[in-house]
Amino acid sequence: MSDALILSPLDAIHRELGASFTDFAGWDMPVRYSSDLAEHHAVRTAAGIFDLSHMAEIYLVGPGSGAALDYALSGTLSTIPLGRAKYSLLLNDEGCILDDVVVYRTGDEEFMVVANAGNRFVAADAIRERARGFECVVRDDSDSVALIAVQGPNSATILAGVAGLEVEGLSELGYYRCLPARFGSTPMIIGRTGYTGEDGFELYIASSDAAELWRAVTVAGEGHGLEPCGLACRDTLRLEAGMPLYGHELNSILKPEQVNAARAVDLTKDNFVGREGVQAGVSAGAAVLVGLRSEGKRAGRADYAVHSNGRTIGTITSGALSPTLGYPIAFALVEPDFAELGTVVDIDVRGTAIPATVISLPFYSRKAQQ
Amino acid sequence: MSIPTELQYTSEHEWVRVEGDIAVVGITQYAADALGDIVYLDLPAVGKTISSGAVVGEAESTKSVGELFAPVSGEVVEANKAVSDSPELVNSDPYGAGWLFSVRVSSLGDLISADAYAALIAE
Numbered sequence: 001m002s003d004a005l006i007l008s009p010l011d012a013i014h015r016e017l018g019a020s021f022t023d024f025a026g027w028d029m030p031v032r033y034s035s036d037l038a039e040h041h042a043v044r045t046a047a048g049i050f051d052l053s054h055m056a057e058i059y060l061v062g063p064g065s066g067a068a069l070d071y072a073l074s075g076t077l078s079t080i081p082l083g084r085a086k087y088s089l090l091l092n093d094e095g096c097i098l099d100d101v102v103v104y105r106t107g108d109e110e111f112m113v114v115a116n117a118g119n120r121f122v123a124a125d126a127i128r129e130r131a132r133g134f135e136c137v138v139r140d141d142s143d144s145v146a147l148i149a150v151q152g153p154n155s156a157t158i159l160a161g162v163a164g165l166e167v168e169g170l171s172e173l174g175y176y177r178c179l180p181a182r183f184g185s186t187p188m189i190i191g192r193t194g195y196t197g198e199d200g201f202e203l204y205i206a207s208s209d210a211a212e213l214w215r216a217v218t219v220a221g222e223g224h225g226l227e228p229c230g231l232a233c234r235d236t237l238r239l240e241a242g243m244p245l246y247g248h249e250l251n252s253i254l255k256p257e258q259v260n261a262a263r264a265v266d267l268t269k270d271n272f273v274g275r276e277g278v279q280a281g282v283s284a285g286a287a288v289l290v291g292l293r294s295e296g297k298r299a300g301r302a303d304y305a306v307h308s309n310g311r312t313i314g315t316i317t318s319g320a321l322s323p324t325l326g327y328p329i330a331f332a333l334v335e336p337d338f339a340e341l342g343t344v345v346d347i348d349v350r351g352t353a354i355p356a357t358v359i360s361l362p363f364y365s366r367k368a369q370q
Numbered sequence: 371m372s373i374p375t376e377l378q379y380t381s382e383h384e385w386v387r388v389e390g391d392i393a394v395v396g397i398t399q400y401a402a403d404a405l406g407d408i409v410y411l412d413l414p415a416v417g418k419t420i421s422s423g424a425v426v427g428e429a430e431s432t433k434s435v436g437e438l439f440a441p442v443s444g445e446v447v448e449a450n451k452a453v454s455d456s457p458e459l460v461n462s463d464p465y466g467a468g469w470l471f472s473v474r475v476s477s478l479g480d481l482i483s484a485d486a487y488a489a490l491i492a493e
Contacts, residue, residue, distance in 0.1 A: 232433050298430065
């Protein structure tokens, strides 16, 4: 295995823009261009453009694709109409989470599964294995498909002005819907999806055309506050929006019911991988995911202990001083006795006990702010 | 990357301006850029005696936490209140308004020149 990082098809643009980079799941990706906070606020108040080309795109094509996904994933995908997207989980036999994915129905007999970069091969291998015997072909197109996200309240206006982008009905496109489009002569898919808690779009296009599309979106964003945004602000945006991140809030020893994800599991389906494990439930005392709010400026961070009366009752999975809300927020896995809203616990912030209260998720909702 | 030549540095990415027996301390632009936007600073208390190399505080950014090390030994005479109130000054002006604390020096630690520091971060 080589240690060389994988470069995004947009790498040259990021270097022109003076980005700082980070190793994300083996990819050399922009962590920030200027300031995490400025980029975060741009997405909440105007718009941001992100390179997410590290994400994995796995296609299923053929008349049995929907049935294969119903068996491979936790939700029912075969019945979603053309042009819909749905959040789902890839479970193991024990009913624990191998990855969380978004599935787009891109054709009558075609689906695109978007998996996390770090789980690309786990997801592609599992789906390929599970699709055996169904009338479909599984194709991992991650190397040839780029993903550009445009997120924020101005994103619809900006996309409407992109030169060369041909699409019908973009302004009426609902949340978690997708549309085929063209950029010049290149076919692409536009989803009204995202990982920021704002209105926004995700643009899937051949890697060879991604740089040109990024530049065209940037030009259309002039005068609309569009900023290039790195993975640092993507993390604080998704945290505020109460969205889990695989490897932090989700992992292969947690079941959906522990992490508020039971809604992504359809137990009315006949058979799917993980069904028995999910039905077996969790042991008494199994940790559950909660949201914590504290005062001041000092945030709990991943792996910090959570205490009650000096006893460790949980662990922080993600945390930050919320740029939008101004107070520290965190996800934590805690003993179920401490999961009730209003429960006060202590976060061990490098030796200092910082009180925190269990509050409802999401921490930030754009609807609640309006 | 700005590395003022009139300052001295440490391998922990701090800068020191020695004026008589007082040393003014901050973190370098390189360190501030690496941390990202700084949102909280924990500075040593005035009157505290510190030893070079010891952890004396923290700088928290949106993404990470960095420890502050004492670059010199002595007694803390001032902590910059402006940066406690507005930690973003460390990002915007690390060698000026973003200074962190000052020390009445009893002994200087292992300080390095601007050239040596430039070579260190180029590695």
